[in-house]
Every structure is written in C-alpha cells, then in structure tokens.
Amino acid sequence: MGDVWSELIGQERAVATLHRAVEGRRHAMTHAWLFVGPPGSGRSNAAKAFAAALQCPSGGCGQCEECRTTLSGAHPDVTLLRTEQLSIGVDEVRALVGRAGVAPVKGRYQIVVVEDADRITERGADALLKGLEEPSAKTVWLLCAPNADDVIVTIRSRCRAIKLVTPSEDAVTELLITRDGVSPALAAHAARAAQGHIGRARVLARSEDARIRRHQILTLPATLTSMTACLDAADNLVAAAAEEASQATAELDQKEMAALQEALGVGGRGGKPRSAQGAIKDLEDQQKARGKRLQRDALDRVLTELTGYYRDVLAAQTAPGTPLVNVDLADQIEPFARRSTPEQTVRALDAILVARTALEGNVAPLLALEAMLISLSQAART
Ligand SMILES: [Zn+2]
Incomplete structure (x- = not known):
C-alpha cells in the first residue's frame, strides 16, 4: 500500500506542487485550487488525494484515519460535491459556502471539493465568489473541471491551477498490472484502447462485457x-x-x-x-x-x-x-x-x-x- 499520491500516475509535476503546499512551504499553500485535465486523467482523484494529505498528520500517508475517511468520502471536514445534474445552481453553491465557513471539527482544514466546477451557473458563481473572497483561515476550496476556460473567469482567476496530463499508455498498463492484478497482455490492450483514460482502462481490463460492447461499436461502421x-x-x-x-x-x-x-x-x-x-x-x-x-x-x-x-x-x-x-x-x-x-x-x-x-x-x-x-x-x- 502506498501513500495518497501513489495512484496519481504520470502526474509528477502536479504532485510536486501539491506536496510543497502540504509541507507548508512559504507561499506554496493557498485557499482555492482548480484541478484541470482531460477526462480520465484523474482530476477528482487528485483533489481527493490532496484533501487527504492536507488533513493527514503525516502529509498523506494513505493509512491513517484522516486519509482513509477523506478518500472514502466519510471525513466530517471534507465535503464532496458530485452533481448528477447538468448544472450547479445558486442554492447548492450557497449551501457549500455556508459549509466552507464552518470551523473543522476534527481535521486541520474545512475542505470543499467540487467535481464539476464547469457546471456552476453564473448566479452560482456569484455566490461562490463571496466564499472565495472572504475565506476563513481554515477553508480550502478544491474545484475540478476539464479546462480552465470552462470555469467562469471570476472564479478561475482566484484559484491556483493544477494541470493534470493524460498518462502514457505504459504508465496505465503498469498500474493495471501492479494495482489491479491484470495480466500484462490484457493490461496493455486495455490501456491502448482507453487512450490514457484510467477509469475506462480499468473497466475494459476487468469486464468482458465492456470489451464485447466496445468490439460491437467498432464493427458498426462497416x-x-x-x-x-x-x-x-x-x-x-x-x-x-x-x-x-x-x-x-x-x-x-x-x-x-x-x-x-x-x-x-x-x-x-x-x-x-x-x-x-x-x-x-x-x-x-x-x-x-x-x-x-x-x-x-x-x-x-x-x-x-x-x-x-x-x-x-x-x-x-x-x-x-x-x-x-x-x-x-x-x-x-x-x-x-x-x-x-x-x-x-x-x-x-x-x-x-x-x-x-x-x-x-x-x-x-x-x-x-x-x-x-x-x-x-x-x-x-x-
Ligand atoms: Zn494519513
């Protein structure tokens, strides 16, 4: 078992930046972050790993209660907004801003993770702006979106961006072999077919149904x-x-x-x-x-x-x-x-x-x- 960073494959630059923030280096920490990267690059996983590392007394060991509860979504001072709706409205954002202002009960910070910040409506963004402009000392916002351009500019300009990249085919293959115990041949096939999308690669490696469905789609054009x-x-x-x-x-x-x-x-x-x-x-x-x-x-x-x-x-x-x-x-x-x-x-x-x-x-x-x-x-x- 590795620390919270071990699953963020191919993201060395982003991890280095986050690591410095967790260590509390001068000017390395800030209260609002925007995680951007192509689908499957692991934006929300990176945000959650960072949240765990911020709460963990040893900077993201991956083993302690702070780490485990943050990663599983059960930490009382980490709020995760995963919307199923196509947009995030003003009421939802107001509730988050309220939540962000509450002092942490257990952890070192009060952290709010928004998985699809690009779906925040304009009125929602106005409400969020208030939260970003008047942060309490312990509040950390972690927003995620495919591109910085997808996020309303007033929000984006107040966040420090963390750019995730599409991991290489080899890195995804390696991850499937070592973490998921997939055979090397199947891992290589799934990694190639998924083109850097880790979640998709894992589904293809694990599910024969998914591989059959993919094959059916690809034989369609003819x-x-x-x-x-x-x-x-x-x-x-x-x-x-x-x-x-x-x-x-x-x-x-x-x-x-x-x-x-x-x-x-x-x-x-x-x-x-x-x-x-x-x-x-x-x-x-x-x-x-x-x-x-x-x-x-x-x-x-x-x-x-x-x-x-x-x-x-x-x-x-x-x-x-x-x-x-x-x-x-x-x-x-x-x-x-x-x-x-x-x-x-x-x-x-x-x-x-x-x-x-x-x-x-x-x-x-x-x-x-x-x-x-x-x-x-x-x-x-x-
Ligand atoms: Zn820990």
Whole structure:
C-alpha cells in the first residue's frame, strides 16, 4: 500500500506542487485550487488525494484515519460535491459556502471539493465568489473541471491551477498490472484502447462485457449499408446505454429510497404524510437525472470509440504504417480505409462531433444518434 499520491500516475509535476503546499512551504499553500485535465486523467482523484494529505498528520500517508475517511468520502471536514445534474445552481453553491465557513471539527482544514466546477451557473458563481473572497483561515476550496476556460473567469482567476496530463499508455498498463492484478497482455490492450483514460482502462481490463460492447461499436461502421441498418443501430445503441445506466444505478436507487423511507418513518401503518411525499418525489427526480447523465456518459463513450476508429481509418489513408489505436481491428480498418477517401473520413469525424454537440445540448439521444449514423453511412458512399 502506498501513500495518497501513489495512484496519481504520470502526474509528477502536479504532485510536486501539491506536496510543497502540504509541507507548508512559504507561499506554496493557498485557499482555492482548480484541478484541470482531460477526462480520465484523474482530476477528482487528485483533489481527493490532496484533501487527504492536507488533513493527514503525516502529509498523506494513505493509512491513517484522516486519509482513509477523506478518500472514502466519510471525513466530517471534507465535503464532496458530485452533481448528477447538468448544472450547479445558486442554492447548492450557497449551501457549500455556508459549509466552507464552518470551523473543522476534527481535521486541520474545512475542505470543499467540487467535481464539476464547469457546471456552476453564473448566479452560482456569484455566490461562490463571496466564499472565495472572504475565506476563513481554515477553508480550502478544491474545484475540478476539464479546462480552465470552462470555469467562469471570476472564479478561475482566484484559484491556483493544477494541470493534470493524460498518462502514457505504459504508465496505465503498469498500474493495471501492479494495482489491479491484470495480466500484462490484457493490461496493455486495455490501456491502448482507453487512450490514457484510467477509469475506462480499468473497466475494459476487468469486464468482458465492456470489451464485447466496445468490439460491437467498432464493427458498426462497416455495417451501415442502408437506412434501416442505421436506424436499427441507433436504436440498439440508445437501448444499450439505457440498460447500462439502469444496471449501474438500480441497486443504489433502491438503497437510497429505502434509507429515505426509513428516515421519514414511511412504510408502517397509515398513509404517507405530505412532506414525506415531497421528499420522495425529490429523490425520484434526482435519481432520474442521474440515470439520464449515466446514459449520456455511455453514449459519449460510443462517440469516443467511433472517433478512434475513424482516426485510425484516416491514419491508414494518409500515413500508412502509423500504429493504430484499435490495432486489434486492423483487418477491418485497412480494407475500410481502401474503400473510402480521406475527405469522406473527415466528414465522418465531423458527423460524430455534431452528434456530441447535440447530446451536450440536450437533443434527444435517439435523434442525435440516428442523424449521426445516417451521415456516417453517407460519408462512406458519396
Ligand atoms: Zn494519513
């Protein structure tokens, strides 16, 4: 077992900066930090490791109670905001600012981690600004976002940025072997397919279902030969994403509901009081939003896989001999590349980008996928 930094692979520069802050070097510590980095680089893990190191009497040993409770989310002086909503509103931010001002009961600091700071609304940002401008001595804000540009400028300018990078394929392979006990061949395959996304690499290494699903997505482009094929494929992808989301949440949904009902004293004799109905409705709404977000995440992965496929096709067309990301599918990618032109491949990549923008803009997933697959089939023929 290593210290809290040991899982932040390939992030030596960021870790060095955080380490100096934990050691309390002159000017190294500040009360507001912004962790930025591409998806899968481990922004929130880095923020949590830093939080643990700040609370730990030995600077992040990974073993003591402060470290363990911080990493598991149970530390009373570390608040973690993981939103399932598409935006973080002013009420939620006000509650956090209130929380941040409370003196720590156990740890050395009162720490607030916001995983998706890019989702804070403008009014939310105004509320957060008050918290950042008048920090209490023990407060530390750890905000996370894909890019600094995604965060409202007034917030960003008050934070010290920590930039995480995409870890190398070798580093991810090594991590899967040493920490997860994956065989070297499978670890290398998963690391390559996940292109530096550690969480995704771990899922691919551990789950055969995930590997089969990935293979199905990557064999899709060659099958889009008619309108019916496109519409069927869109239907299947959206249904599979919904299924994946419900599998991931069904158990949690049930547990949350049971816990809420117990807290409300519902389920005994007599009807539910009115306030209980409201609380149950709120939880149902939150669970629905989480399901939707997970489905979108699953579809986003489909788009990422397809982008990788067409990038490989483009590489085969324009720079033969370039190592393919999907090297296991070379026998499909190479003939596909010969049958089409680089212009067609670029059009296909554009169509995927359009679909991603549509999904982000809350277009119905089925419509976005249908439009994309039809464009992909046309790109292959015109
Ligand atoms: Zn510790």
